[in-house]
Amino acid sequence: MAGSLDALLARLARTSDRGGDALRRLRRRLATGGGAVLLGLAALAFARGGDAAQAAFARIVAAAPYAALLLTPVIFALVVLVTDRWVPAARGSGIPQVIAAARDPQREAGGPLVSLRTGVAKVGLTLAMLLGGASVGREGPTVQLSAAIMVAVSRLLRVPVGAGVLIAGGAAGVAAAFNTPLAGVAFAIEELASAYEQKVAVLVMAAVMIAGFVSLGIAGDYVYFGAMGQTLSVRTVLLVTPVAAVAGGLSGGLFSRIVLDVAVAAHPVVRRVKATPVLFAAGCGLVVALLGLASGGVTWGTGYAATRQLVGGHGQPLWFGPAKFAAALATTLSGAPGGVFAPSLAVGAGVGNLLTVLFPADPPGAIVVLGMIAYFVGVVRAPLTAVIIISETTASRGLIIPLFATALIADAVSAWVCPTRLYHGLAKPFIAAADECARA
Numbered sequence: 001m002a003g004s005l006d007a008l009l010a011r012l013a014r015t016s017d018r019g020g021d022a023l024r025r026l027r028r029r030l031a032t033g034g035g036a037v038l039l040g041l042a043a044l045a046f047a048r049g050g051d052a053a054q055a056a057f058a059r060i061v062a063a064a065p066y067a068a069l070l071l072t073p074v075i076f077a078l079v080v081l082v083t084d085r086w087v088p089a090a091r092g093s094g095i096p097q098v099i100a101a102a103r104d105p106q107r108e109a110g111g112p113l114v115s116l117r118t119g120v121a122k123v124g125l126t127l128a129m130l131l132g133g134a135s136v137g138r139e140g141p142t143v144q145l146s147a148a149i150m151v152a153v154s155r156l157l158r159v160p161v162g163a164g165v166l167i168a169g170g171a172a173g174v175a176a177a178f179n180t181p182l183a184g185v186a187f188a189i190e191e192l193a194s195a196y197e198q199k200v201a202v203l204v205m206a207a208v209m210i211a212g213f214v215s216l217g218i219a220g221d222y223v224y225f226g227a228m229g230q231t232l233s234v235r236t237v238l239l240v241t242p243v244a245a246v247a248g249g250l251s252g253g254l255f256s257r258i259v260l261d262v263a264v265a266a267h268p269v270v271r272r273v274k275a276t277p278v279l280f281a282a283g284c285g286l287v288v289a290l291l292g293l294a295s296g297g298v299t300w301g302t303g304y305a306a307t308r309q310l311v312g313g314h315g316q317p318l319w320f321g322p323a324k325f326a327a328a329l330a331t332t333l334s335g336a337p338g339g340v341f342a343p344s345l346a347v348g349a350g351v352g353n354l355l356t357v358l359f360p361a362d363p364p365g366a367i368v369v370l371g372m373i374a375y376f377v378g379v380v381r382a383p384l385t386a387v388i389i390i391s392e393t394t395a396s397r398g399l400i401i402p403l404f405a406t407a408l409i410a411d412a413v414s415a416w417v418c419p420t421r422l423y424h425g426l427a428k429p430f431i432a433a434a435d436e437c438a439r440a
Contacts, residue, residue: 034157039169042142042145050302068289071133079281083337089112094144094145095143095144098169100113105162106162109155114147116148116149119145125336126138135303138339139178143169143177167188172184229398241370244370244374248348248375252375253418259329280334281334284330288300291323298320306346310352313365327343328340351371351375352371352374374406383404
């Protein structure tokens with residue numbers, strides 16, 4: 001009798017365990033699917049808000065061109081003041097915060113790096129920067145917001161927050177921002193995941209595909225920078241690829257080196273300047289305003305319109321690339337929230353535009369695309385992500401081999417200029433701050 005009772009209790013325990021496992025799997029799937037839908041909608045709303053903010057700034061400077069000399073520095077200063085005082089975890093790109101949080105996701109799930117408060121503030125402050133003509137992108141902030149949404153949904157459904165939740169959220173954010181699902185997966189592998197496991201891969205794939213379907217369903221099947229169907233001969237590829245790779249790798253590596261050196265503030269002059277961050281931000285804003293006025297406005301904002309024109313073979317002035325480089329650098333150094341993806345692609349298009357002078361007989365759009373990938377890799381040091389983003393956003397599949405070759409050479413050149421990868425270098429202060437809070 002006692003043996004029968006023990007067997008019955010054992011069977012009930014096994015049934016309960018199986019039921020508990022099924023419920024946990026269901027909650028995890030609901031968290032992944034629901035979070036991906038929400039972050040896809042949030043990314044689309046953010047994109048439309050960014051377009052509206054840039055359009056509003058364009059109307060202001062069209063009515064009063066020199067208003068930028070006051071408006072841009074004031075917005076830079078106010079945004080940095082608000083960020084430093086109330087949401088310091090929202091400063092900069094947003095990708096370093098996700099990298100830092102993924103080191104100890106259980107601890108950071110309740111912290112500021114990937115909280116909804118930080119994510120929402122990040123979006124609002126980035127929109128404010130675009131309203132001031134700042135050279136910022138939406139992609140980094142979208143990554144941080146997306147990770148925050150995935151964490152919030154997981155906690156609501158009582159799903160353990162592991163690194164996979166943060167990686168999936170960040171990757172889906174890239175996919176939704178650019179309408180490029182494959183790039184989201186590649187970005188997760190190269191930038192967000194230090195240890196990539198099979199169960200993380202499944203979570204990433206699911207979140208990216210769902211977010212991608214949401215984006216496609218609402219925004220439609222579009223090519224971000226427009227389709228570029230030009231190709232290059234083998235002879236031209238052998239000549240252009242190393243030139244574009246070295247030019248983009250050097251300039252992109254220089255951008256990252258300056259940003260990281262200023263972030264570390266090893267030089268006494270830099271330390272003195274950074275001691276008054278609001279005033280420094282206002283000075284950066286003034287630089288951005290002056291560059292915009294001198295360039296007829298093409299250096300303001302994300303640079304999307306100018307990049308699309310260059311990819312389509314419609315030239316910009318040769319000084320566009322250097323001017324956009326300076327505007328993006330000043331904006332990034334200010335410490336205000338905002339990404340570097342879109343501005344880096346715009347600067348890269350400007351680098352390619354410069355190279356068209358050296359190769360006048362070749363299709364300009366194809367040269368521009370090689371310049372884009374070279375500079376982008378030089379900045380972010382993620383060649384696989386860069387190849388997929390460029391090929392998906394320009395439909396330049398006929399250049400896939402030159403794109404890979406350019407990306408790999410540019411990565412090596414950039415590593416020589418700046419050995420530390422940009423996002424991982426920028427993540428170190430957030431990691432140090434989190435570790436200090438944990439010890440305290």
